[in-house]
Amino acid sequence: MNRFYIQTYGCQMNVADTDRMTALLERAGGEAVEAPEQADLILLNTCSVREKPELKVYSRLGELRKLKRGNPDLVLGVCGCQAQREGEAILKNAPYVDLVIGTANVGRVAELVEEVRRSGKRLVALDMPKRGTPSWMAPDPHMTTDLVDLVPSVGAPARGKLKAFVPVILGCDFACTYCIVPRTRGPERSRPVSDVLGEVRALAQTGTKEVMLLGQTVDAYKSYYYADAAEDSRVYSLADLIWLINDVDGIERIRFTSPHPMLMHDELIDAVAECPKACEWIHLPVQSGNDTVLKRMARRYNRERYLDRIRRIRQAMPDCAITTDIIVGFPGETEEQFQDTLSLVEEVRFDGAYMFNYSPRPGTPAHGWEGELEHDVKIDRLNRLIAVQNRISLEKNQALIGRTFEVLVEGPSEQGDGLYTGYTRENKTCHLPGHPGMAGRLVKVRSTKGAQWGFFGEPLEQVGAPLPVLTL
Ligand code: 5AD
Ligand code: SF4
Numbered sequence: 001m002n003r004f005y006i007q008t009y010g011c012q013m014n015v016a017d018t019d020r021m022t023a024l025l026e027r028a029g030g031e032a033v034e035a036p037e038q039a040d041l042i043l044l045n046t047c048s049v050r051e052k053p054e055l056k057v058y059s060r061l062g063e064l065r066k067l068k069r070g071n072p073d074l075v076l077g078v079c080g081c082q083a084q085r086e087g088e089a090i091l092k093n094a095p096y097v098d099l100v101i102g103t104a105n106v107g108r109v110a111e112l113v114e115e116v117r118r119s120g121k122r123l124v125a126l127d128m129p130k131r132g133t134p135s136w137m138a139p140d141p142h143m144t145t146d147l148v149d150l151v152p153s154v155g156a157p158a159r160g161k162l163k164a165f166v167p168v169i170l171g172c173d174f175a176c177t178y179c180i181v182p183r184t185r186g187p188e189r190s191r192p193v194s195d196v197l198g199e200v201r202a203l204a205q206t207g208t209k210e211v212m213l214l215g216q217t218v219d220a221y222k223s224y225y226y227a228d229a230a231e232d233s234r235v236y237s238l239a240d241l242i243w244l245i246n247d248v249d250g251i252e253r254i255r256f257t258s259p260h261p262m263l264m265h266d267e268l269i270d271a272v273a274e275c276p277k278a279c280e281w282i283h284l285p286v287q288s289g290n291d292t293v294l295k296r297m298a299r300r301y302n303r304e305r306y307l308d309r310i311r312r313i314r315q316a317m318p319d320c321a322i323t324t325d326i327i328v329g330f331p332g333e334t335e336e337q338f339q340d341t342l343s344l345v346e347e348v349r350f351d352g353a354y355m356f357n358y359s360p361r362p363g364t365p366a367h368g369w370e371g372e373l374e375h376d377v378k379i380d381r382l383n384r385l386i387a388v389q390n391r392i393s394l395e396k397n398q399a400l401i402g403r404t405f406e407v408l409v410e411g412p413s414e415q416g417d418g419l420y421t422g423y424t425r426e427n428k429t430c431h432l433p434g435h436p437g438m439a440g441r442l443v444k445v446r447s448t449k450g451a452q453w454g455f456f457g458e459p460l461e462q463v464g465a466p467l468p469v470l471t472l
Contacts, residue, residue, distance in 0.1 A: 010047025160206025289344025
């Protein structure tokens with residue numbers, strides 16, 4: 001009666017929320033299953049950042065509804081950003097949905113499911129802390145649940161994840177005009193340092209080697225050590241947090257995503273450069289290369305300030321990989337303004353980029369603005385941008401041939417042929433000839449062939465034991 005299945009859409013924060021809900025449901029006696037057909041509880045953890053994934057959720061719900069015929073006890077729930085954005089409307093649009101859980105209520109998942117089962121009522125949980133409320137006064141399950149407890153099976157390395165997402169700051173206080181996140185994830189609030197460290201230490205015990213610190217504007221992180229500031233009233237920044245995590249035994253790599261260019265101060269760049277475990281990879285969303293568009297997006301920096309940050313990063317770390325997010329076809333974007341984005345991409349030479357067509361989102365400031373571009377124009381611009389960036393990614397990775405990298409090997413590559421896959425400190429994918437003993441290890445690798453996605457390499461050291469060969 002307690003088998004559950006969670007399908008996750010969208011960003012890393014959603015993946016982290018799914019991990020949390022999984023841990024909470026398991027603690028309440030549940031068991032994760034591989035397919036929705038085997039489940040008594042199905043949750044869709046949704047994304048609102050663009051329109052398409054939202055539409056997909058409704059068609060998915062329509063399919064899953066059929067499972068209720070064979071299993072009348074099946075509870076069907078929607079959580080994540082779309083749940084927060086649409087709320088009650090989801091119950092109307094999809095009368096077979098039993099439960100809607102907003103983004104600040106994931107910590108209540110087990111009790112909410114229990115309540116639906118007990119009462120037979122359909123429930124909607126959308127509470128959101130008010131802006132500026134200190135975390136100890138606004139019981140936000142994200143913040144107050146004993147998170148150390150939630151890390152799956154502390155002390156059971158076999159169950160641990162090699163790489164783990166750790167939310168450090170929730171919500172967003174910016175108001176970029178295209179973005180739904182401030183509405184779906186609420187006001188900005190940072191987790192106390194002690195909470196974050198407790199979680200990272202627990203993860204390290206389960207075998208985690210790499211942590212990715214998460215936040216919509218992760219460089220806005222500022223928090224006391226303990227929740228109530230009584231014992232230590234110092235305010236810690238993201239740079240401070242990175243230095244503290246650097247001392248956690250077992251953790252080998254620290255990353256964070258995504259910083260806001262306006263908050264990407266020298267102190268943080270220097271921490272990445274000097275802290276041994278902080279990786280040489282920075283994802284710095286630019287969105288557009290044109291000052292007028294940036295202004296209309298309310299990004300609060302201009303092209304020059306962005307380029308200044310890139311120069312500062314490269315001055316501190318010449319080989320640091322830099323990736324970005326770009327939106328094409330913001331309302332009113334002219335061909336000339338789009339050309340500025342292309343020229344910025346050529347100037348910076350990003351290692352990689354996530355590139356999107358602008359998608360109007362109800363509830364954002366830019367929704368309904370004049371100058372919405374024809375679909376074909378947007379597609380054409382996006383394709384041109386992708387072509388430029390793909391060429392640059394390939395050129396950059398080809399230029400790495402012969403260089404040595406530290407690769408954290410994850411497991412067999414989908415490409416087959418005895419290849420294994422891992423990631424460098426620069427967050428580049430590497431395929432290399434390997435064996436099962438390599439999984440989970442840091443291996444020195446020389447790059448032999450560049451590709452758009454990363455590179456092929458050869459190991460420079462013998463790591464771990466190859467599996468014994470059985471002779472029968
Ligand atoms: N349309 C298209 N892309 C968007 N993003 C955010 N909002 C929108 C939107 N309305 C992109 C931004 C952001 C990334 C996570 O998603 O580039 O950095
Ligand atoms: Fe959205 Fe802007 Fe906040 Fe990023 S900074 S989450 S783009 S509102």
